[in-house]
Amino acid sequence: MSQTASRRTRPSVGGSTRVILLLALAVFFGLPLLWLLIAPSKLQNEFVTLPSLAFGEIGNYLRALEHLVGFKDGRILLWAWNSVWYTAAALIIGLVISIPAGYALATTEFRGRRLILWLTLIALIVPTSALVLPLFLEMSTLRLVGSPWAVILPTAFFPFGVYLAYVFYATSVPRDLLAAGRVDGCSEWQLFRMVCLPLSKTLIGLLTFLSFTANWNNYFLPFVMLTDDETYTLPVGLQSLVTGTSMISMSAMRGTSSTLKNPEGALLSLLMVLPLVVVFIVCQRYVVRGALTGAVKE
Amino acid sequence: MIGPTRPRIRTAHLFVLPHTVFMLLFAIGPAVYALVISFASFQRGTPEFFGAGLDNYANAYTDVRFLPALGNVTQFLIISVPLGAIGVLAIAALLHARQDRLGSGMRTLYFIPGAVAGPTLALLAIFMLDPRISPFAPVLQAMGLTTIGQVTSGSRLPWVFAIMYFFAAAGGWVAIFYGAFNGISRETTEAATMDGCGPIRLAWSVKLPLVRPYIVYMLILTFGANVQMFVEPQLLAVAAGSTVGRYWSLNQLSYAYAFELSDFGSAAAIALLMLGVGLLAAILIIRFTDFFRPDVADR
Numbered sequence: 388m389s390q391t392a393s394r395r396t397r398p399s400v401g402g403s404t405r406v407i408l409l410l411a412l413a414v415f416f417g418l419p420l421l422w423l424l425i426a427p428s429k430l431q432n433e434f435v436t437l438p439s440l441a442f443g444e445i446g447n448y449l450r451a452l453e454h455l456v457g458f459k460d461g462r463i464l465l466w467a468w469n470s471v472w473y474t475a476a477a478l479i480i481g482l483v484i485s486i487p488a489g490y491a492l493a494t495t496e497f498r499g500r501r502l503i504l505w506l507t508l509i510a511l512i513v514p515t516s517a518l519v520l521p522l523f524l525e526m527s528t529l530r531l532v533g534s535p536w537a538v539i540l541p542t543a544f545f546p547f548g549v550y551l552a553y554v555f556y557a558t559s560v561p562r563d564l565l566a567a568g569r570v571d572g573c574s575e576w577q578l579f580r581m582v583c584l585p586l587s588k589t590l591i592g593l594l595t596f597l598s599f600t601a602n603w604n605n606y607f608l609p610f611v612m613l614t615d616d617e618t619y620t621l622p623v624g625l626q627s628l629v630t631g632t633s634m635i636s637m638s639a640m641r642g643t644s645s646t647l648k649n650p651e652g653a654l655l656s657l658l659m660v661l662p663l664v665v666v667f668i669v670c671q672r673y674v675v676r677g678a679l680t681g682a683v684k685e
Numbered sequence: 686m687i688g689p690t691r692p693r694i695r696t697a698h699l700f701v702l703p704h705t706v707f708m709l710l711f712a713i714g715p716a717v718y719a720l721v722i723s724f725a726s727f728q729r730g731t732p733e734f735f736g737a738g739l740d741n742y743a744n745a746y747t748d749v750r751f752l753p754a755l756g757n758v759t760q761f762l763i764i765s766v767p768l769g770a771i772g773v774l775a776i777a778a779l780l781h782a783r784q785d786r787l788g789s790g791m792r793t794l795y796f797i798p799g800a801v802a803g804p805t806l807a808l809l810a811i812f813m814l815d816p817r818i819s820p821f822a823p824v825l826q827a828m829g830l831t832t833i834g835q836v837t838s839g840s841r842l843p844w845v846f847a848i849m850y851f852f853a854a855a856g857g858w859v860a861i862f863y864g865a866f867n868g869i870s871r872e873t874t875e876a877a878t879m880d881g882c883g884p885i886r887l888a889w890s891v892k893l894p895l896v897r898p899y900i901v902y903m904l905i906l907t908f909g910a911n912v913q914m915f916v917e918p919q920l921l922a923v924a925a926g927s928t929v930g931r932y933w934s935l936n937q938l939s940y941a942y943a944f945e946l947s948d949f950g951s952a953a954a955i956a957l958l959m960l961g962v963g964l965l966a967a968i969l970i971i972r973f974t975d976f977f978r979p980d981v982a983d984r
Contacts, residue, residue, distance in 0.1 A: 402783075413791055417797075419813050422819075422820050440820050487703075495696075510708060514910045521715035524719055524949055606803035607913075626916070626920065629804065634808075649818075652808055
């Protein structure tokens with residue numbers, strides 16, 4: 388649709404109202420992030436004395452970073468590493484498990500198939516946090532509480548991945564292609580490996596995005612499962628800093644000797660959010676596609 | 686897909702086996718185990734299965750903290766779910782009223798806060814709610830609020846949480862509804878415009894009814910997710926002091942039973958309530974919307 392046509396058919400009634408409303412919303416959604424970007428440039432007392440959106444000094448980012456890195460001999464770096472490897476492990480295990488399962492569910496009729504599909508659907512819609520305490524009860528009976536695997540394995544269970552793979556192979560890979568492969572004597576494994584996987588780049592991209600964004604920010608499960616602070620992830624570590632240090636000004640009476648204050652809290656949040664912001668901007672279309680894959684148009 | 690051969694079926698079984706095992710271990714297993722535990726008695730240290738009857742339920746649901754927590758979460762849901770939906774739809778319609786640069790730029794901007802979640806969302810909110818620090822201070826002060834304690838006091842708290850959730854989640858839904866509006870055929874909107882529909886009429890009477898299934902989907906999914914709130918009240922309690930209780934939400938109460946009292950039975954009784962809500966939401970979505978269907982490959 389050309390711009391002129393759209394202007395003619397849609398009269399510009401309320402055009403400037405729309406612009407004003409959109410900009411007001413931009414303030415609501417954008418200002419907190421802008422503030423977060425600027426905040427570590429300020430010293431602790433400047434959070435209150437300088438105007439909220441005033442920029443302090445560039446050197447203060449480094450100062451705050453040094454404080455973060457220096458905390459308990461680099462404990463925060465350890466948390467960052469834990470976050471990275473738990474997320475990566477959950478992603479890889481999740482992909483290896485969910486893609487073949489989705490493929491089999493889409494291409495082969497076998498007993499129990501519908502039951503597995505139904506259970507997978509239910510598991511994907513029930514919010515993961517609803518299962519956190521039941522998982523904790525189970526893991527504590529199995530004496531697995533405290534182990535990183537108590538976080539990694541439950542998050543590697545990826546029903547959304549199975550369902551998206553199922554829809555993908557049911558709709559995007561031509562049946563005739565598979566039939567032809569079978570006539571040529573391909574085994575099911577060869578078909579999957581040689582024909583379907585090379586066609587699955589979009590699917591793998593989508594699943595990687597969904598798994599990464601879900602697990603990077605995951606808080607409730609690791610908070611409940613991880614007992615030793617050397618095994619913490621960044622979100623759990625941040626929580627422990629908020630409750631245990633004077634990272635938030637309001638609780639300044641406690642642990643005032645700590646070097647971790649408002650600037651450090653803001654910088655750590657910023658560093659945790661940035662990778663996701665980049666991924667979000669690059670992969671915006673994935674979110675829509677992920678949420679709507681089920682609504683296949685005939 | 687008629688009559689797959691034996692080796693094909695065997696391969697399919699192998700392919701779904703790990704997923705099925707994970708589902709048993711990390712979804713069905715814990716749910717069933719929580720159910721069992723909720724009837725178990727822990728009087729003698731080791732669990733005595735079915736030894737408690739309904740005692741754990743009675744204990745948890747008559748706890749003095751239970752009704753307030755249920756009330757808090759209910760208030761939060763009443764505010765966050767409908768207002769969230771109205772806000773998302775209004776923003777999506779506003780963006781979609783014209784396809785221009787401003788609109789697509791704004792769509793991306795609104796979407797970015799989705800990257801903020803859990804403790805970072807809570808921490809950012811704490812700064813944004815502190816009238817001494819926040820860039821929104823003029824707004825807060827205009828409302829007569831000068832300390833974070835006032836901002837997060839009692840009846841304001843459900844609103845505060847609703848705004849926090851909206852900040853983080855709205856952009857994703859806006860993108861989804863924008864996509865849904867795009868799916869409406871041009872003939873339909875052009876015919877309506879010819880008949881004299883203005884942009885607001887067009888959005889209200891034509892676009893909205895056509896995306897009704899998406900709305901149902903959003904309402905159920907948001908309800909199921911928001912009922913689970915945990916970290917936001919937990920961290921705000923630290924920041925604002927005593928005004929936010931440590932047992933503000935149901936999940937906090939369940940957590941307290943498990944971790945503070947080691948009363949797994951009562952913890953399970955509350956956790957099952959939350960799980961029940963999640964299950965109900967799942968079944969409603971599968972039955973009454975077309976978003977997730979187990980029969981895509983069969984048609």
